[in-house]
Amino acid sequence: MPGAFPVGPAPRVGRAAGRYPLPVEIFFTSLLVLVGLLTTWFAGYVVYRLYADQR
Secondary structure (H helix, E strand, C coil), X not given: CCCCCCCCCCXXXXXXXXXXXXXXXXXXXXXXXXXXXXXXXXXXXXXXXXXXXXX
C-alpha cells in the first residue's frame, strides 16, 4: 500500500537523540559524586560509633 507508512528518516532514539547541555551534565555528575562520598562517610561514621560505644 503506497502511503501507508510515513517516509523519512527514522526517529532518533537513545544516545543519538541528543544529550543534555554540559552544565546540566556536570551538575548531576557532581551531585552523584557528592552523594556517594556522603554515603561512604556516613557508613564509616556509623561503624566508628558502633565500636566507640562498646568501650
